[in-house]
Amino acid sequence: MTQTTKTALIFPGQASQYVGMGKDLYQAFNVAKEMFDKANDIVGYDLADKCFNGPLSDLTQTRITQPAIYTVSSVLLMLLKKLNCSFQAVAGHSLGEYSALYAAGAFSFEDGLRLVAVRGNAMQIAGEKNPGAMAAILKLDREKTEEACQKAAEFGKVQIANINAPSQIVISGDVEAVQAAMNYARESGASRVIQLDVSGAFHSHLMASATDALTTAVNDIAIHDPHIPVYCNVNGQIAHTAEQIKKNLVNQIESPVLFVDQIHNMIRDGFGRFIEVGPGKVIQGLLPRINPDVTAHGASNCSELQDLCGDLMVIES
Numbered sequence: 136m137t138q139t140t141k142t143a144l145i146f147p148g149q150a151s152q153y154v155g156m157g158k159d160l161y162q163a164f165n166v167a168k169e170m171f172d173k174a175n176d177i178v179g180y181d182l183a184d185k186c187f188n189g190p191l192s193d194l195t196q197t198r199i200t201q202p203a204i205y206t207v208s209s210v211l212l213m214l215l216k217k218l219n220c221s222f223q224a225v226a227g228h229s230l231g232e233y234s235a236l237y238a239a240g241a242f243s244f245e246d247g248l249r250l251v252a253v254r255g256n257a258m259q260i261a262g263e264k265n266p267g268a269m270a271a272i273l274k275l276d277r278e279k280t281e282e283a284c285q286k287a288a289e290f291g292k293v294q295i296a297n298i299n300a301p302s303q304i305v306i307s308g309d310v311e312a313v314q315a316a317m318n319y320a321r322e323s324g325a326s327r328v329i330q331l332d333v334s335g336a337f338h339s340h341l342m343a344s345a346t347d348a349l350t351t352a353v354n355d356i357a358i359h360d361p362h363i364p365v366y367c368n369v370n371g372q373i374a375h376t377a378e379q380i381k382k383n384l385v386n387q388i389e390s391p392v393l394f395v396d397q398i399h400n401m402i403r404d405g406f407g408r409f410i411e412v413g414p415g416k417v418i419q420g421l422l423p424r425i426n427p428d429v430t431a432h433g434a435s436n437c438s439e440l441q442d443l444c445g446d447l448m449v450i451e452s
Contacts, residue, residue, distance in 0.1 A: 140407035143224040143366075144215075144238055145422075146208050146231030148392075149337075151415030152200050154189035157207040159437045160214065161187070164450050167210045170244065174206040177248050182206060197262065197334055201230050201255030202248060208234040208413035209244050211434050215412065218444035224406060226366040228418060229297070229338070229392050230254075232384070238412075239361035241380055246356040250349070250384075257348035258388070262335020264344065268313040269296060269333045272304045274326035280304045283323060287315035296338035297392045300424035305331070307339040338391055346388045353381050364404075371396025398425045410434050410443065 160167040171183040227235035237247045284293045291309030293316045317328045358377040367383045371393045410432045411418040422431040
């Protein structure tokens with residue numbers, strides 16, 4: 136990569152959570168403690184304890200997972216800013232788009248958390264009321280995966296939910312339709328097809344009631360035009376205005392996450408260095424599969440912050 140290569144922050148979504156995430160940050164930095172304490176007050180329970188101590192069965196409940204990941208990612212963002220980490224654009228994967236929007240100044244940490252709490256709760260309720268299924272399709276291209284979904288239409292509705300990498304696409308929808316599409320994908324040459332253990336058919340029509348709840352919440356908070364580019368899930372493009380952001384957040388609930396399109400567009404625009412800001416290493420695993428020429432770093436704990444930015448003592452100074 137050349138010296139002119141630009142840096143973007145990428146925020147992970149659901150499935151990146153783990154027990155213990157954020158604990159070292161809370162113990163090391165006052166600003167992290169303050170943000171976790173504020174998050175506890177907003178969600179109305181001890182979110183920090185869920186992040187630090189679990190149990191995993193609680194932390195994997197959608198209504199808890201989403202505020203937890205958003206909070207940890209936001210704390211890490213704040214620490215990177217205090218370390219003068221330079222970045223020129225942001226993006227997120229599904230839930231991660233909320234952290235990206237916070238990073239871009241579209242809303243406050245507090246309002247973003249309020250939105251995420253509504254989103255997580257509404258998606259959990261939708262999953263309980265409208266049981267569905269999701270499956271990962273490996274090494275089958277987008278067109279053939281779409282064809283498999285179309286062939287399965289006689290069994291119900293199924294659609295592409297996530298295009299995570301050229302070799303990894305996730306489908307979502309009615310149980311019988313998903314299972315039929317899995318069979319068609321195998322027949323079309325997928326190297327592996329895996330039904331996922333999830334609590335709902337995310338990014339499908341079965342999330343419609345969550346869309347309704349989020350629409351109300353989005354209209355109740357102050358959303359601003361972002362001050363740096365935010366590449367969005369629903370179309371892979373930059374959202375320039377508050378109105379575009381509102382529309383994208385609502386549409387995102389039932390629409391596919393076009394993560395590959397986001398990354399391709401960012402690379403086209405000169406971004407070649409990506410920092411995953413949040414728990415886990417999911418994004419770092421996907422990026423080289425999208426383009427092996429980019430560099431991917433992690434910022435999930437004190438050690439990785441130290442490697443990226445150097446002396447952490449400046450955070451408390």
